[in-house]
Amino acid sequence: MRIDVLTLFPEMLEPFFSASIVGRARAAGLTEIVCTQIRDFATDKHKSVDDTPFGGGPGMVMMCGPVFDAVEHVESLDPRQATRVLLSPQGERLTQATVESLAGKPRLLILCGHYEGFDERIVEGLNPLEISIGDYVLSGGEPAAAVLVDAVVRLLPGALGSDESAETESFADDRLEYPQYTRPREFRGMAVPEILLSGDHGKIAAWRQAQSEARTRSRRPDLLNKAERPASLRIQQRWA
16 A cells, blocks of 8 residues: 655654554555655745635635645556545544545545645545544644554554454444453552453453443443444445
């Protein structure tokens, strides 16, 4: 998979993309991640990428020209069709289902906004998938791009130590993950549940499933309501 990130601040993202799971996947050739500076496609001597909004109002708006030119140039560098993603607080909220869908694409092109956002003609002309990582405002799209890339890359085959890890994590099956423990067996009066020390894999699996459901019911009952809908309806809504 190739992931292109178009941004005004590549220096914010490069260290993140070079570390941990994303960095290892990148080094192993499982993914190619390229950050492109949108300002390189500005046409005036000041390298302007933003201007005041028509109709007045605070802040600045990212201009069409540099963004369109950057997208068209970057897309020409690889024959694979890119799925365009624009990070925006107005977008569809990011879910694990969306991450799984994006992880199956051969190429992603992620647009990071800044200032007061994009000229609306960028959305109209490029027709990207608009994604929000939550109901709050960031200074720019770079932190959201880091979140999205991390979530996608860790699902690529070979990115994790065990492919089973991704299958049992929170939200993988509309459930929160069960509690995890490691050594020592007791710490400051808190002991590891005996069932995990029994060696009975069947009982351990049943305990983990029960714990996962109980934790989900307590903390995120909305996920259980979603999971308990008929399977055919869940699939339609998940991949529509």
